[in-house]
Amino acid sequence: MQHYFGTIADSHAIIDGKQLHHLVDVRRTRIGEKIEVSDGTEAYLCQVESLNPLSIVVLSKVEQKRELDIDLTIAFGVLKGDHNDLIVLKGTELGVGKFIPFTSSRTVVIPESNDKRLLRLRKKAEEGANQCRRDIVPEVTDYMKLEDVLALPYDYRFFAYESMAGGEDLISVAKDVEKRSRVLVLVGPEGGFSHEEARLALDYDFTFVGLGRRILRAETAALYCATILGAYSEVN
Ligand code: SAM
Numbered sequence: 001m002q003h004y005f006g007t008i009a010d011s012h013a014i015i016d017g018k019q020l021h022h023l024v025d026v027r028r029t030r031i032g033e034k035i036e037v038s039d040g041t042e043a044y045l046c047q048v049e050s051l052n053p054l055s056i057v058v059l060s061k062v063e064q065k066r067e068l069d070i071d072l073t074i075a076f077g078v079l080k081g082d083h084n085d086l087i088v089l090k091g092t093e094l095g096v097g098k099f100i101p102f103t104s105s106r107t108v109v110i111p112e113s114n115d116k117r118l119l120r121l122r123k124k125a126e127e128g129a130n131q132c133r134r135d136i137v138p139e140v141t142d143y144m145k146l147e148d149v150l151a152l153p154y155d156y157r158f159f160a161y162e163s164m165a166g167g168e169d170l171i172s173v174a175k176d177v178e179k180r181s182r183v184l185v186l187v188g189p190e191g192g193f194s195h196e197e198a199r200l201a202l203d204y205d206f207t208f209v210g211l212g213r214r215i216l217r218a219e220t221a222a223l224y225c226a227t228i229l230g231a232y233s234e235v236n
Pocket of ligand 1: 161162163186187192193210211212215
């Protein structure tokens with residue numbers, strides 16, 4: 001079933017902008033067709049009553065749970081090319097609630113604020129959310145500096161660091177993360193975090209975690225974190 005984001009008022013759904021274009025021109029939705037509309041909090045089963053003017057009536061609330069039981073933020077070092085897209089698109093499917101792209105000492109291509117790549121990331125979040133019928137479109141924040149991300153308050157704050165001999169693995173700490181908590185995970189860029197950055201994260205009291213026995217590419221690492229934390233939140 002087609003899924004859209006819109007607003008709900010007086011038992012009707014209102015869809016506009018690109019979502020409307022998609023419904024009318026791309027999918028050529030017909031009168032009588034059932035669609036799902038999410039208002040950013042809940043999803044509703046709706047039916048197209050007429051096309052000109054467009055009228056979509058709400059039939060019922062969709063009770064199926066689609067969001068994780070934790071509020072998960074993935075902060076990732078900005079990567080070259082379109083690797084960032086993969087993190088946002090697939091991370092959205094895995095239930096991530098917010099993405100924070102950050103710059104750090106090993107960022108290869110320093111982005112300009114609000115550049116095309118950031119706009120594309122926000123589109124990817126919307127695309128992914130529609131595709132897997134999320135209740136919300138995850139936020140993709142403006143680019144931040146690593147130091148500012150380290151200062152953000154969360155209930156759990158994990159720092160993925162491959163050079164941490166003898167430390168804990170994410171998989172062993174993820175099972176103790178409490179439901180409904182706010183969780184932040186930091187994953188470095190292609191060249192990883194510097195020693196100074198790791199030291200700063202320690203000062204900020206981050207929990208350092210390993211991600212298994214192999215060194216993962218940055219985008220794989222981000223998606224691994226989303227998978228492990230998301231999976232535990234759903235089964236625990
Ligand atoms: N600096 C590393 C190197 O060149 O050997 C690679 C960095 S890795 C490509 C990018 C990021 O993924 C790291 O900063 C870290 O956050 C995360 N990462 C990848 N594999 C990891 C692992 N096994 N344990 C913890 N973090 C990992």
